Amino acid sequence: MDKVIEKLEAWKDIFLKNIPNLAIALVVLVIAYFASRAMNKIVNKTIGRRISQKSVRDLVSRVASAVTILVGLYLAMTVLKFDDTLKTIVSAAGVSGIVIGLALQGTLSNTISGVVLSFRRNLNIGNWVETSGYSGEVMDINLNYFVLKEADNNMVVIPNKTILESPFKNYSLTTKMRIAIECGVEYGADLEQVEELTKKTITANFDQDEIGKNVEFYFTEFGDSSINFLCRFWIDSENALEKLKAKSKAIIEIKKAFDKADINIPFPMRTLEFVPNNKLNLSQVSKEDKKKEKEEESAY
Known part of the structure; x- marks a missing residue:
């Protein structure tokens, strides 16, 4: 019991010594939370003038919000002097990211291609394009696929990666x-x-x-x-x-x-x-x- 009591007293001393750091870390996390929400709205409103696809706008704004949260978490852990723990978390996240990236290579490629296509000025919804052997009106540029409406009223769904890597003719330019x-x-x-x-x-x-x-x-x-x-x-x-x-x-x-x-x-x-x-x-x-x-x- 004496050893347990000594250990608890040591933890108490450490806790009392780090109360200012805990308060600062808590304030940083709160600020990061509200900053992420504000960043979400700002990014969504800013890119909304150039991107008409709601799914792409949501993705970009959520990524910006997540980056803001991660920056706040990093600053909070630095204030608490959890450098070793932070390095371990970053290393584990890096390895996990590589594994997930390899497993979802095709899906991630189409998603990134969808974001890139959404920012292209020479390709927009409503344009009449010809690509990959298909010709029609662009109905949607989603995160994973590209939708064309042909002259016979049939919908053609093409992966974004195919559109990005293939030449296309845009009649509406x-x-x-x-x-x-x-x-x-x-x-x-x-x-x-x-x-x-x-x-x-x-x-x-x-x-x-x-x-x-x-x-x-x-x-x-x-x-x-x-x-x-x-x-x-x-x-x-x-x-x-x-x-x-x-x-x-x-x-x-x-x-x-x-x-x-x-x-x-x-x-x-x-x-x-x-x-x-x-x-x-x-x-x-x-x-x-x-x-x-x-x-x-x-x-x-």
Whole structure:
């Protein structure tokens, strides 16, 4: 009992000696707690102007809040002179972090990629993009996946890591888009008339002066049954659907104009010619074949 009493008295002396340090550590923890809550609100409000995804905003703000708490805990343990204990905790946390990181490598990679994508200015919700063989409107950039809504109304879920590592085409970054039409006309057509009529038709249906561009027209090759040409013009558009609609309208109007001007758009044709007076004598052919076979056998 004497040893127990001596031990308790020693602990009492240590406790009384460290009361000021305990008070300071407690104050530090309280300040860190309220600072973390304030940091959560400030970060959430600050990044809310640039990131529309609530899940990403919550993640970033919680990370900032957790860092504030950890800093406060570190300062409190330093005041209490728990340096050795702190080193042990940090070492254990480091080893545990490596193990957890290896186990959740794919998930963490997608999460980090989601945060990075959320800060990209060239990729936002509502944009029309084409990536990894898919094309559609960006509906959501979550922490783990990227959601596209295709033209057929189907949703495509793509891992964030795939989007970050793959090239993508964003149709919404520009307000102008160029359409290319390839066609061919018959060899007997007046090529100058074809060029003039095509440019006139495109200009009448798509105002190029307003966009500040000109219609481009080039004859490209002498084809098997036609002289082929390429026509390019500009439209105001921010998605691939508008591009398809404009291309369809241009084809319809060019076809109407060519029909009205009696300009033929040829297509491959095959002609079969029958000559009834030159029939083959199959029996005669059979005899000649047998004669050749006998001559070959005698030669051997």
